[in-house]
Amino acid sequence: MTDEIVVQQSGDPARDPDHGIRLKVGAFGPWQANAYLVWDGRSADALVLDPGMGAAASLMEQVASNGLRLHLVANSHGHIDHIFDNAPLVRASGAPLAIHPDDAYRLEGKNNYGFEIEPIVASRDLNEGEQVRIGDLVFDVLHTPGHSEG
Numbered sequence: 001m002t003d004e005i006v007v008q009q010s011g012d013p014a015r016d017p018d019h020g021i022r023l024k025v026g027a028f029g030p031w032q033a034n035a036y037l038v039w040d041g042r043s044a045d046a047l048v049l050d051p052g053m054g055a056a057a058s059l060m061e062q063v064a065s066n067g068l069r070l071h072l073v074a075n076s077h078g079h080i081d082h083i084f085d086n087a088p089l090v091r092a093s094g095a096p097l098a099i100h101p102d103d104a105y106r107l108e109g110k111n112n113y114g115f116e117i118e119p120i121v122a123s124r125d126l127n128e129g130e131q132v133r134i135g136d137l138v139f140d141v142l143h144t145p146g147h148s149e150g
Helices: 056-065 086-093 101-108
Strands: 004-005 021-028 033-040 045-049 069-076 096-101 130-134 138-139
Touching: 021 056, 033 056, 045 056, 056 086, 069 086, 069 130, 086 130, 096 101
Parallel strands: 045 069, 069 096
Antiparallel strands: 004 021, 021 033, 033 045, 130 138
């Protein structure tokens, strides 16, 4: 995974150096798809976006080494290079899984380009207009079908 990327939000970094969004990115699997570990620097609350093939162990190592609490595993869409390690990551972390409902069928483990994935059911839908809160961070959900249904 990359070195930590820090994006300072509003506030004075000299007075509150932990404030802001933290991000680590890693490329995994045969497609080298990016998986993202995102967290609130102040609360250490975190989410993972798109845990592709082989990402779970590295992501959990980063969660532990940074003292984070993983609150959500989310998928930007349901293609195999973004969902492959959902089940192992959810099992290891206890975090819920979220995906747009139009792509949720892809989590069933069928028709994944010849690869078998461990089936899993999302515990949360990501719908247009919703917000995802992780610590002090707020992310808006945008539905942008085209590359996939969800």
